[in-house]
Amino acid sequence: MNNKRIDEATGTETVGHEWDGIEELNTPLPRWWLWTFYLCVLFSIGYVIVYPAIPLLNKGTEGLWGWTSRGQLAEEMAEAEKAHADVRAKLAQVPVEQLPEDPALMAAAVAGGRAAFKVNCVQCHGSGAAGGAGYPNLNDDDWLWGGDLKAIETTLIHGIRQHGDKATRQSQMPGFAGAWDAAQLGAVTDHVLSFSGKAKSSAVGAQLYADNCITCHGDAGQGDRAQGAPALNDAIWLYGSSRADIERQILKPRMGMMPAWGDRLDPVTIRMLAAYVHSLGGGEDFVEAAEQPAATPDEQP
Numbered sequence: 001m002n003n004k005r006i007d008e009a010t011g012t013e014t015v016g017h018e019w020d021g022i023e024e025l026n027t028p029l030p031r032w033w034l035w036t037f038y039l040c041v042l043f044s045i046g047y048v049i050v051y052p053a054i055p056l057l058n059k060g061t062e063g064l065w066g067w068t069s070r071g072q073l074a075e076e077m078a079e080a081e082k083a084h085a086d087v088r089a090k091l092a093q094v095p096v097e098q099l100p101e102d103p104a105l106m107a108a109a110v111a112g113g114r115a116a117f118k119v120n121c122v123q124c125h126g127s128g129a130a131g132g133a134g135y136p137n138l139n140d141d142d143w144l145w146g147g148d149l150k151a152i153e154t155t156l157i158h159g160i161r162q163h164g165d166k167a168t169r170q171s172q173m174p175g176f177a178g179a180w181d182a183a184q185l186g187a188v189t190d191h192v193l194s195f196s197g198k199a200k201s202s203a204v205g206a207q208l209y210a211d212n213c214i215t216c217h218g219d220a221g222q223g224d225r226a227q228g229a230p231a232l233n234d235a236i237w238l239y240g241s242s243r244a245d246i247e248r249q250i251l252k253p254r255m256g257m258m259p260a261w262g263d264r265l266d267p268v269t270i271r272m273l274a275a276y277v278h279s280l281g282g283g284e285d286f287v288e289a290a291e292q293p294a295a296t297p298d299e300q301p
Contacts, residue, residue, distance in 0.1 A: 050064050120265070135256070148283070148285060154167075156262075157261060157262035171229065173229075185247055
């Protein structure tokens with residue numbers, strides 16, 4: 001039964017049903033809305049045909065244009081690599097210690113190293129390279145193996161205590177647990193702290209230090225980079241500077257490991273990393289071994 005009629009008040013046809021005297025008007029949609037809807041339908045059909053859109057069993061439809069977001073990213077990355085190709089070619093040819101002679105090339109290396117650092121190094125050294133307990137701070141001028149560009153590059157290539165790399169940085173501190181009693185341990189700790197003015201040494205502590213520690217750490221606690229022995233006469237401590245921290249390190253030394261990046265990153269990226277780390281504030285000037293002054297007898301370890 002067709003109960004449709006024209007509503008007198010609005011002049012609009014009703015939908016043909018009513019409930020308790022209430023009827024619904026069959027008000028047509030605005031024409032602009034309909035045309036927008038139709039255009040959206042046409043656009044979606046075109047999109048499905050041109051672009052990858054429909055998931056299938058093993059893959060999706062590829063679309064007539066063969067476009068993918070991954071393909072676009074690959075093209076953009078290729079363009080970026082092409083743009084940097086000249087700089088990378090120059091970096092591959094210039095020894096790392098000679099980079100400061102070309103300020104523009106050095107700046108480019110530092111910029112590239114900053115990006116590589118964020119990807120590969122922040123997990124241990126932190127986003128600001130400040131390190132943490134057991135992870136060296138790269139912003140200061142305390143370097144266990146040397147802080148010039150060449151030394152940093154060597155450390156990056158071969159790592160520290162990297163198993164399987166014959167050229168890795170290697171050092172070993174013996175543990176003295178069971179070798180000394182509490183009084184002897186306290187005396188040695190006082191002597192170590194005396195280098196930075198935090199305690200007074202004793203004859204016992206000085207003698208124990210001379211018998212067991214001076215060969216690596218030096219008579220004044222200056223350390224020895226050739227052996228990877230840290231300086232004890234400053235305020236920079238890798239595993240803590242409190243008495244308890246030092247005693248623990250003496251009894252059961254903790255020695256970290258840094259991976260060798262020589263087989264993980266290309267030589268140019270390693271060179272840029274070295275430039276960036278060197279630029280953080282604690283980098284040292286490169287001096288040829290033949291140009292370094294000979295050590296005096298008092299400076300011999």
